[in-house]
Amino acid sequence: MSPRAIDRETPDRLYTVTHGRTLGDDDPFDLVSLIVSERDPAPGMQSEHVRILRTCRHPTAVVEVSADLGLPVSVVKVLLLDLLDTGSITVRHPLAGPNRKAAAQGPAGMQLPDREMLKQVLLGLQKL
């Protein structure tokens, strides 16, 4: 939970993995966007891409991919964008995510999820 200097890590590795690219403002992924592979890994692919395509044969959240690869979320997003651009994955966006157009405005301007979803969440939790 404590921050640490990244230079004690392996910055070269992170740089190499993304070829120095960063995501910029164009971030189509939420932490809990579910990623699904649309193709099998091909020979010659970058090893991280191969691992993502294998993991995401079942829907897998961006944070889970990040934990599995042992790479920071922002680095994983760059890799995911590569795969998205080539049609190798699809993204199931969260309903309550940042792209949701009309969040209900609650008291004092709070952003509230819709009632039907809350009902589903409650039912799911009660079954736990």
Added chain:
Amino acid sequence: MGSRNSDPADDSRSPLRQTASHGLKIVIVGGFGVGKTTMVGSVSQIQPLSTEEVMTEASRGVDDDSPVRQKTTTTVAFDFGRITLDTENVLYLFGAPGQERFWYLWDQLFAGSLGAVVLVDTRRLKDSWYAIDRLEYHKMPFVVAVNRFDSPPPPNQPGRPQPSLDRVREALALPAAVPIVDCDARRRESSKDVLITLISHLTALSDELPAEPEPAR
């Protein structure tokens, strides 16, 4: 703290069903050592995972007059767990460090979150002030859960029971509309009740809305 589950061979958690289509988020926030990770772990259906995000911030030295503003890059680790609610909905629980310097991360966590749980240790109430302040500022609905993990007062201090919920509410200057509950973050049922309290609170807030919130044209 690195990824605990970065070994590809350790792939014991069950994959989501192909029908899983909506990821949902709840953030559990609190000071260091208050039991966030414990709470995530007690309700999660998978072994909690840890991952990290890179933070770049201009160093804001207290007396930094130097013309060259250095950027420091650090990584911050955070834990999360997962609950499969039904065939389509999957709930992710995030444990978020409450200190000021982690707010960059919070923006990502809070975007699109259903709501937040502020986990409180009565011995360190002021650790929660900042978090509550920021949640109110961001208009993120939340509930407060007081973690009574050492409930019986120590035998050598029998005269000092833990403060009541009313006292804690007062000390936190918590508005009357914000629910506050006791919990034991180690127990699944208790942590589950906290999440249910949050969802019930969100439902109540949503019931206060006009029936058809039509946008103005």
